[in-house]
Amino acid sequence: MIDLKSMAPEELTAYLKELNQPAFRGLQAFRWLHQGVESFEEMSNLPKALREQLSQTCRLTVPVVERKQTSQIDGTIKYLWRLWDGNCIETVLMRYKHGNTVCVSSQVGCNMGCVFCASALGGKIRNLTPAEILDQVIFTQKDSGEKISNIVMMGIGEPLDNFENVLQFLALVNHPDGMNIGMRHISLSTCGLIKKIDKLATLGLQLTLSVSLHAPDDETRSQLMPVNRGVGVGPLMEACRHYFEVTGRRISYEYAMIDGVNDTDAQADRLAELLYGQGGHVNLITLNNVAESPLKPSRRIRQFQQRLESRGVTVTVRRKLGSDIDASCGQLRRKHIQQQ
Numbered sequence: 001m002i003d004l005k006s007m008a009p010e011e012l013t014a015y016l017k018e019l020n021q022p023a024f025r026g027l028q029a030f031r032w033l034h035q036g037v038e039s040f041e042e043m044s045n046l047p048k049a050l051r052e053q054l055s056q057t058c059r060l061t062v063p064v065v066e067r068k069q070t071s072q073i074d075g076t077i078k079y080l081w082r083l084w085d086g087n088c089i090e091t092v093l094m095r096y097k098h099g100n101t102v103c104v105s106s107q108v109g110c111n112m113g114c115v116f117c118a119s120a121l122g123g124k125i126r127n128l129t130p131a132e133i134l135d136q137v138i139f140t141q142k143d144s145g146e147k148i149s150n151i152v153m154m155g156i157g158e159p160l161d162n163f164e165n166v167l168q169f170l171a172l173v174n175h176p177d178g179m180n181i182g183m184r185h186i187s188l189s190t191c192g193l194i195k196k197i198d199k200l201a202t203l204g205l206q207l208t209l210s211v212s213l214h215a216p217d218d219e220t221r222s223q224l225m226p227v228n229r230g231v232g233v234g235p236l237m238e239a240c241r242h243y244f245e246v247t248g249r250r251i252s253y254e255y256a257m258i259d260g261v262n263d264t265d266a267q268a269d270r271l272a273e274l275l276y277g278q279g280g281h282v283n284l285i286t287l288n289n290v291a292e293s294p295l296k297p298s299r300r301i302r303q304f305q306q307r308l309e310s311r312g313v314t315v316t317v318r319r320k321l322g323s324d325i326d327a328s329c330g331q332l333r334r335k336h337i338q339q340q
């Protein structure tokens with residue numbers, strides 16, 4: 001089955017041309033797909049014969065709401081979508097003053113194995129296609145009736161482990177005839193795949209790169225994040241520094257505060273040293289409890305923050321949204337799998 005929604009307008013045009021359609025059909029179809037039509041039949045300005053032909057040869061992905069939880073505290077909505085093959089993924093809609101933000105998944109499951117993360121349990125099942133990543137934005141907007149203005153790629157999966165599809169998704173969601181979301185309104189979070197960070201640097205996209213650091217020393221980071229083993233914090237920070245120099249875009253470092261593991265003053269000092277001279281920004285996150293993990297949230301967030309700030313690092317403490325609805329990505333899918 002052909003996946004039209006993963007195609008750029010030019011690709012769509014070329015494909016429809018093969019079906020003897022005039023060039024303007026490509027953009028017509030593109031606009032419909034990006035409006036979230038649920039059948040080819042809905043594409044009312046396309047000839048009926050073409051709509052019928054497409055519905056027989058192409059797959060139109062339409063995720064189905066398997067579960068939907070709305071936070072009573074802050075209005076955050078968490079969607080568990082069922083995909084065409086029965087796999088489920090999560091998307092979160094968060095309402096901030098600066099606009100509505102969706103947190104999208106990039107894979108079904110994840111292979112990175114971070115010990116504190118619910119998405120890692122069970123490994124990676126498969127990559128999402130560009131259309132399936134895009135669908136999360138389109139159908140969250142459609143279902144909620146809320147205009148989406150920002151995207152964070154911080155859901156299930158490691159986006160740089162699905163590099164080509166993620167790049168295509170970015171091009172699609174950024175397109176003026178589609179969702180038209182500016183690159184500066186998109187953040188991409190990675191556990192730190194160095195070669196892919198280098199590759200991304202060459203593209204000079206205006207998005208914000210977030211790096212999940214979580215520890216400044218190899219001993220701790222390798223224990224928390226298997227991806228660090230055999231590579232190390234040093235080379236990762238070198239790649240980050242290079243990324244900043246090439247793109248001029250400051251990196252945001254994510255740091256989930258874990259009790260007795262990565263929250264000492266010595267680690268704050270080491271972290272400040274790592275970031276010296278690259279204007280990086282640290283985002284401290286309260287660890288979300290994952291039922292399967294013995295790790296506990298740190299009680300030293302303020303002290304750690306102050307210690308970093310006294311050493312010239314800019315720090316924000318992430319506001320916690322949706323704490324009553326398993327909003328930490330991976331948790332709802334996990335629960336759903338266990339209940340089945």
Ligand code: SAH
Nearest residue numbers: 117154157158189190191212254256287288
């Ligand atoms: N694979 C990407 C993006 C997905 S996770 C990455 O590693 O960056 C998005 C962020 O949530 C990452 O910083 C991740 O480390 C963090 N995270 C995962 N589980 C968490 C938990 N239980 N508590 C707090 N943060 C968590």
